[in-house]
Amino acid sequence: MSEKITVSGIELILTEPADVNMDWVGNEDPINELKAAWLVVDDNDLPLNPRILGKPGVGKTTLAYATGKRMGKDVYIFQCTMDTRPEDLLISPVIASGNQIAYVASSLVSAILKGGVCLLDEGNRMSEKSWASLAPLMDKRRYIESIIAGIRIYAHEDFRLCVTMNSDSSTYEIPEYIQSRLQPKIYIEFPNRADELKILKYNLPFASDEILEYCVDFLQNSHNHDEPYTVRDGINILRYYMKSRELQEEKKESLNKEQFDNATIHILEEAATKYCPNNYEEFLKQLQKSPLRDIFDDYED
Ligand SMILES: Nc1ncnc2c1ncn2[C@@H]1O[C@H](COP(=O)(O)OP(=O)(O)OP(=O)(O)O)[C@@H](O)[C@H]1O
Numbered sequence: 289m290s291e292k293i294t295v296s297g298i299e300l301i302l303t304e305p306a307d308v309n310m311d312w313v314g315n316e317d318p319i320n321e322l323k324a325a326w327l328v329v330d331d332n333d334l335p336l337n338p339r340i341l342g343k344p345g346v347g348k349t350t351l352a353y354a355t356g357k358r359m360g361k362d363v364y365i366f367q368c369t370m371d372t373r374p375e376d377l378l379i380s381p382v383i384a385s386g387n388q389i390a391y392v393a394s395s396l397v398s399a400i401l402k403g404g405v406c407l408l409d410e411g412n413r414m415s416e417k418s419w420a421s422l423a424p425l426m427d428k429r430r431y432i433e434s435i436i437a438g439i440r441i442y443a444h445e446d447f448r449l450c451v452t453m454n455s456d457s458s459t460y461e462i463p464e465y466i467q468s469r470l471q472p473k474i475y476i477e478f479p480n481r482a483d484e485l486k487i488l489k490y491n492l493p494f495a496s497d498e499i500l501e502y503c504v505d506f507l508q509n510s511h512n513h514d515e516p517y518t519v520r521d522g523i524n525i526l527r528y529y530m531k532s533r534e535l536q537e538e539k540k541e542s543l544n545k546e547q548f549d550n551a552t553i554h555i556l557e558e559a560a561t562k563y564c565p566n567n568y569e570e571f572l573k574q575l576q577k578s579p580l581r582d583i584f585d586d587y588e589d
């Protein structure tokens with residue numbers, strides 16, 4: 289049975305918080321930045337509404353969820369899309385038994401009422417109209433108004449909000465008055481080798497050290513050349529690699545570099561295989577020989 293809460297005489301059916309096995313490993317800086325943004329240091333202080341930025345697959349959603357859970361809070365995730373309407377974000381009417389109208393609180397409103405963390409995931413996909421309904425929530429007023437249910441809902445003092453955005457794809461331009469309420473910016477960069485290895489190991493505890501090391505070299509080579517391939521791509525390559533190996537008769541534990549190339553092509557693209565350790569030295573040699581290299585050298589002289 290879903291929990292219900294009555295606000296100004298209107299009964300609201302709450303949405304359950306997210307429950308996933310997802311922790312953050314590696315660099316603790318972004319966790320501490322997020323915790324700092326949410327801290328309240330005085331009775332007259334307010335929490336900030338941080339914006340988590342980074343390339344697709346670097347760990348933005350993971351960071352927000354894991355930080356909320358580590359703080360002992362329920363985390364509610366609202367997936368923003370270009371079709372999200374203000375009422376989807378707040379309260380939706382549904383037909384209940386006996387042809388009665390019932391009101392369902394979104395995951396955002398459920399977090400507001402229960403004092404949880406709400407993550408507005410991929411917020412840059414949502415239109416200005418939907419964002420506008422959140423303006424009062426993100427300043428001193430800390431409330432939302434549902435036109436459909438005809439009520440104003442004040443946020444629980446423990447309620448915390450954050451937004452994730454992909455730094456390289458925006459569906460809508462978010463207006464300045466909203467952007468100024470979504471501060472500070474927390475950037476997630478590519479992890480260093482040791483952290484990236486930890487992340488792969490955490491997500492794929494059943495993979496051998498040899499294949500994890502091989503994959504992390506592939507990822508680090510890609511990062512060094514500013515490619516957009518992230519740890520998520522690495523995880524997917526390894527998953528597909530291990531599934532393909534499972535079907536083969538030969539010894540599955542040994543590293544098969546051709547099979548890794550093959551998985552890389554299927555998950556990413558042919559061009560990505562030059563960063564696989566097996567092919568990387570050859571690629572660097574080609575790069576040295578490239579005519580572009582001469583132009584760069586002349587330019588530098
Ligand atoms: N620091 C980390 N600790 C543990 N797992 C991580 C970490 N960083 C990334 N991952 C893993 O990488 C994958 C991608 O992470 P996530 O979905 O959080 O990325 P994202 O930045 O939100 O991507 P998108 O922009 O596509 O929404 C997940 O499987 C996640 O478990």
Ligand SMILES: [Mg+2]
Nearest residue numbers: 348349409452
């Ligand atoms: Mg995400």
